Amino acid sequence: MKNKREGLPGFPAWILRKLNSSLLQEGYSGDIEEEYYSIKEVRSQWYAWFWLYFQAFRSIPGGIRNMLMKNAVMFRNYFKIAVRNIWKQKGYSFLNIAGLAIGMACSILILLWVNHELSYDKFHHNYKNTYRIIQHIKYDEVVNWAITQGPLGPSLKEEFPEVTEFVRTRGTRLNIGYKDREITEFTTYTDPSFFRLFNIKLKKGDPDAALSNPNSIILTQEAAAALFRDEDPVGKTVTISEEKDLKVTGVLEDIPDNTHLQIGILTTMQYALERGNSVNRWNNSGFYTYIQLQEGTDPEVVNLKIYDFLDNKPTVEDWEKISLQPMEDIHLTSGIGYDVPTGSKQFVIIFSIIALLVLFIACINFMNLSTARFSARAKEVALRKVVGAEKIQLIIQFLNESVIQAIIGFSFAMVLAVLLLPLFNELSGKNFSMQILYQREIIVGYLSVVTLTGLISGSYPAFFLSSFKPANMFKGISGSGLAGAGFRKTLVVFQFSISIILIIGSMVIYSQVEYIQNRDLGFDRNDLLCINFNNDNFGKFETLKNELLSKPEIIDITSSSSLPTSGFVFSNSRWSWEGKDPDDAILFRANVIGHEYFKTLGIKMLEGRDFTADISKESLSVIINKTALELMGLQDPIGKKVTYGNSTDYNIIGVAENFHFRSLHSEIEPLLLFYGPDNSSIVYARLSPENTTNTISYIEKSWTSLFPGETFNYGFIDELLSGQYYNEEHIGNIVRSFMLLAIIISCLGLFGLSAYMAEQRTKEIGIRKVLGSSISEIIVLISKPFSKWIITANLISWPLAYIIMSGWLNGYPYRTAIDLRLFFITGIAVFIISFITIGYQSVRAARKDPVESLRYE
Amino acid sequence: MKDLTKIEETILISIWRLSGDAYGVTIKNQIREMTNRDYLYNTLYTSLEQLVKKGYVKKRFGDPTPTRGGKRKIFFDISEEGFKALKDSFEKQRSVWGGISEKTFEKGIIK
Numbered sequence: 013m014k015n016k017r018e019g020l021p022g023f024p025a026w027i028l029r030k031l032n033s034s035l036l037q038e039g040y041s042g043d044i045e046e047e048y049y050s051i052k053e054v055r056s057q058w059y060a061w062f063w064l065y066f067q068a069f070r071s072i073p074g075g076i077r078n079m080l081m082k083n084a085v086m087f088r089n090y091f092k093i094a095v096r097n098i099w100k101q102k103g104y105s106f107l108n109i110a111g112l113a114i115g116m117a118c119s120i121l122i123l124l125w126v127n128h129e130l131s132y133d134k135f136h137h138n139y140k141n142t143y144r145i146i147q148h149i150k151y152d153e154v155v156n157w158a159i160t161q162g163p164l165g166p167s168l169k170e171e172f173p174e175v176t177e178f179v180r181t182r183g184t185r186l187n188i189g190y191k192d193r194e195i196t197e198f199t200t201y202t203d204p205s206f207f208r209l210f211n212i213k214l215k216k217g218d219p220d221a222a223l224s225n226p227n228s229i230i231l232t233q234e235a236a237a238a239l240f241r242d243e244d245p246v247g248k249t250v251t252i253s254e255e256k257d258l259k260v261t262g263v264l265e266d267i268p269d270n271t272h273l274q275i276g277i278l279t280t281m282q283y284a285l286e287r288g289n290s291v292n293r294w295n296n297s298g299f300y301t302y303i304q305l306q307e308g309t310d311p312e313v314v315n316l317k318i319y320d321f322l323d324n325k326p327t328v329e330d331w332e333k334i335s336l337q338p339m340e341d342i343h344l345t346s347g348i349g350y351d352v353p354t355g356s357k358q359f360v361i362i363f364s365i366i367a368l369l370v371l372f373i374a375c376i377n378f379m380n381l382s383t384a385r386f387s388a389r390a391k392e393v394a395l396r397k398v399v400g401a402e403k404i405q406l407i408i409q410f411l412n413e414s415v416i417q418a419i420i421g422f423s424f425a426m427v428l429a430v431l432l433l434p435l436f437n438e439l440s441g442k443n444f445s446m447q448i449l450y451q452r453e454i455i456v457g458y459l460s461v462v463t464l465t466g467l468i469s470g471s472y473p474a475f476f477l478s479s480f481k482p483a484n485m486f487k488g489i490s491g492s493g494l495a496g497a498g499f500r501k502t503l504v505v506f507q508f509s510i511s512i513i514l515i516i517g518s519m520v521i522y523s524q525v526e527y528i529q530n531r532d533l534g535f536d537r538n539d540l541l542c543i544n545f546n547n548d549n550f551g552k553f554e555t556l557k558n559e560l561l562s563k564p565e566i567i568d569i570t571s572s573s574s575l576p577t578s579g580f581v582f583s584n585s586r587w588s589w590e591g592k593d594p595d596d597a598i599l600f601r602a603n604v605i606g607h608e609y610f611k612t613l614g615i616k617m618l619e620g621r622d623f624t625a626d627i628s629k630e631s632l633s634v635i636i637n638k639t640a641l642e643l644m645g646l647q648d649p650i651g652k653k654v655t656y657g658n659s660t661d662y663n664i665i666g667v668a669e670n671f672h673f674r675s676l677h678s679e680i681e682p683l684l685l686f687y688g689p690d691n692s693s694i695v696y697a698r699l700s701p702e703n704t705t706n707t708i709s710y711i712e713k714s715w716t717s718l719f720p721g722e723t724f725n726y727g728f729i730d731e732l733l734s735g736q737y738y739n740e741e742h743i744g745n746i747v748r749s750f751m752l753l754a755i756i757i758s759c760l761g762l763f764g765l766s767a768y769m770a771e772q773r774t775k776e777i778g779i780r781k782v783l784g785s786s787i788s789e790i791i792v793l794i795s796k797p798f799s800k801w802i803i804t805a806n807l808i809s810w811p812l813a814y815i816i817m818s819g820w821l822n823g824y825p826y827r828t829a830i831d832l833r834l835f836f837i838t839g840i841a842v843f844i845i846s847f848i849t850i851g852y853q854s855v856r857a858a859r860k861d862p863v864e865s866l867r868y869e
Numbered sequence: 870m871k872d873l874t875k876i877e878e879t880i881l882i883s884i885w886r887l888s889g890d891a892y893g894v895t896i897k898n899q900i901r902e903m904t905n906r907d908y909l910y911n912t913l914y915t916s917l918e919q920l921v922k923k924g925y926v927k928k929r930f931g932d933p934t935p936t937r938g939g940k941r942k943i944f945f946d947i948s949e950e951g952f953k954a955l956k957d958s959f960e961k962q963r964s965v966w967g968g969i970s971e972k973t974f975e976k977g978i979i980k
Binding site: 035036039044045049067071075078 | 892893910911914915918921936938940942
């Protein structure tokens with residue numbers, strides 16, 4: 013019975029009421045009204061009005077704070093309930109959390125990796141306007157080279173105003189000496205503008221001046237420590253190859269690992285010129301050239317301008333063009349010749365997808381398990397509703413459970429990530445430290461991912477469970493639609509398909525790596541020692557050889573100017589021969605070898621003879637490989653001539669069997685071998701397989717006594733070879749890890765599901781047992797639906813796996829075939845795995861006492 | 870026994886002084902008299918609720934009157950614990966402010 017009287021102005025009154033709904037509400041509202049009216053009387057209506065609004069609006073901040081505090085209590089309550097619920101279903105909660113933890117840990121690590129890969133070279137000033145010049149040369153087809161001619165950089169800057177800076181780099185190995193210490197290290201020749209384009213820091217020295225004097229050298233910290241120990245290197249003089257003095261003008265700070273640059277020690281381009289490098293000549297490419305464009309310039313416009321720049325320059329080949337490569341793309345672009353080792357954009361994409369996929373699967377598992385539990389929770393839900401819980405409260409409660417599980421999962425995920433970090437570093441070839449996991453942005457990012465995961469994964473079960481009608485529960489109706497068997501089946505099939513594809517994939521990768529590593533390379537790779545040789549010591553080479561050969565364990569000695577596997581010393585197409593089609597431009601690789609090369613390496617000669625020891629006699633001789641012979645189409649090659657340019661004729665004295673002088677990533681190209689034992693940088697020694705360590709120390713002794721001050725740097729060729737397939741091993745490792753991951757997560761999902769299904773059919777099983785089924789019959793019965801699912805998964809994934817792996821294998825000119833038996837083996841393996849997973853539940857269900865089962869409510 | 874906040878203390882003293890006649894409006898006026906400050910009802914009632922929860926103050930319903938739109942007044946009486954809390958607070962104050970008078974303030978910052 014409300015008196016309809018002139019009440020308070022509604023709006024402010026409403027605000028006031030909402031702000032302070034408490035146990036003293038009545039007094040509060042009443043007091044306000046009382047004072048309102050008294051003011052209205054004493055002063056005026058307007059004043060009272062004003063007072064009321066004042067009270068209302070000034071109360072808002074405090075009111076909000078109050079509401080938060082009060083609701084905090086309510087949240088604490090929900091929290092307690094959620095934790096209690098989670099603890100009540102320990103098994104399921106554990107599965108859920110474990111699944112999420114694994115998925116999240118995985119994504120975290122992958123995202124770390126992806127983030128790192130994408131960050132390469134972005135710490136340089138003005139990296140967006142920095143480009144590397146790529147050369148395009150036409151032989152039969154156009155090839156792309158990362159190296160360019162020496163004068164290119166400076167001429168580009170001179171001719172094009174848009175080019176504000178240029179810098180060149182070229183790697184080499186220098187022998188550096190100080191007092192009585194000596195080192196031989198990787199060194200880069202570069203221009204003084206180096207520090208303007210690249211954000212490399214100096215620990216000592218001034219970047220603006222360090223390279224201005226042509227006789228400068230900047231050491232790495234390791235080099236400085238080796239040569240100078242505790243002395244300050246800056247200002248001191250070091251000697252190169254015991255002949256040239258350079259002044260140390262700085263020491264490099266450690267360079268960050270997310271850059272494509274590999275520099276080592278730095279010295280000047282002028283010194284390179286002094287040593288005979290083609291700094292000012294157009295007829296040789298050997299420099300990485302970088303330029304910087306003016307801010308705001310369109311690279312495409314510049315590209316058009318410079319494309320034909322080399323046309324009127326005296327370069328080696330006829331058709332040579334250049335274009336710009338943005339610096340940030342360098343690391344992720346592969347396939348350019350003579351490039352530094354790069355990553356690959358495909359990997360980045362693949363792994364990002366995998367990260368998301370894994371997280372996705374974990375979330376789906378989560379959703380799956382939660383909805384599968386609904387029959388157990390249904391009673392609880394029904395009861396709550398009957399007692400008066402509102403739908404929104406139930407939703408909040410279930411969401412809470414999910415989010416809390418997600419957060420717990422996240423903490424485990426972080427722990428997992430830290431634990432797996434060393435393994436991951438090994439797999440990925442990176443060097444992440446634990447600190448990286450603690451960075452604020454990352455943690456904030458993850459927390460949002462986690463909350464999102466919890467909310468999304470939890471939303472479905474939350475809404476589903478809370479909308480459940482109590483009546484249905486008591487009638488025993490089981491779920492349909494998304495909660496139904498159809499959805500779950502799809503999920504399991506999906507997860508297992510992915511697992512199967514990964515299993516097959518990793519097996520194929522493994523067999524390809526095996527194949528590559530064991531394929532006959534055309535030379536004998538066992539016990540072949542390679543030693544870095546300083547060509548200046550050539551005079552004593554014969555002495556060395558005689559000394560070494562006197563020991564029976566050392567079978568053969570030879571030398572060459574580059575390793576058989578790092579390929580070749582120069583390559584171009586300026587070769588012609590009798591019957592060559594003048595329009596053809598064929599790229600020949602070439603190497604310079606020493607005496608008894610073929611004998612030591614065990615390469616077969618097909619026709620003709622090897623080089624004799626007489627250098628002068630053999631100065632115009634050449635030995636070609638089988639591919640070269642076939643390409644040239646010569647009938648009796650021995651005695652025929654091969655001409656370089658239009659001037660020099662070389663006599664073909666022999667034809668060698670093809671051998672792999674590059675990694676198995678490339679086909680065997682035509683090869684020309686010239687005689688130049690006085691041009692060697694590698695010495696080879698064929699050792700007998702026993703006691704190689706003793707033999708090596710003997711060699712070392714001879715070496716150091718004959719070449720005092722030279723470091724004895726050696727390796728076995730089969731070790732060096734396996735280094736070429738680092739990438740493949742990597743991928744293999746990574747795929748294998750994902751395979752394990754996928755299997756674990758799939759099994760987790762399967763486990764939960766089988767438990768649920770066994771539970772669902774408890775009554776049915778009880779009845780069957782009573783009617784006389786044996787345990788084994790029941791086990792078969794329970795397992796039947798799962799078998800169907802696994803078979804489906806297999807059928808789906810086999811063709812997919814085949815297509816994917818064939819595609820990958822096609823990238824290799826030398827590859828193994830995909831063994832179809834692999835597929836069957838995988839199928840059976842997956843069957844076994846899944847049955848073990850289901851096994852526990854099905855056996856337990858089958859052995860249950862029928863009395864218990866039938867009593868089961 | 871937890872310390873009283875400034876505003877809780879002020880309210881408690883008002884309730885004590887009003888002995889029996891303390892409800893929202895009177896408390897507000899009393900405080901304005903004592904301290905020349907006008908508190909919002911919201912602020913008062915938040916602290917009143919705290920005091921009731923802490924047990925320093927007991928609430929008592931009065932009669933509904935038309936001027937309050939039919940709502941009852943809620944009277945507040947100080948309880949034994951509340952009384953003790955006030956005494957405690959007074960003693961603390963005294964020891965903290967002990968010996969300080971207006972003359973001390975005339976002497977300035979250095980004491």
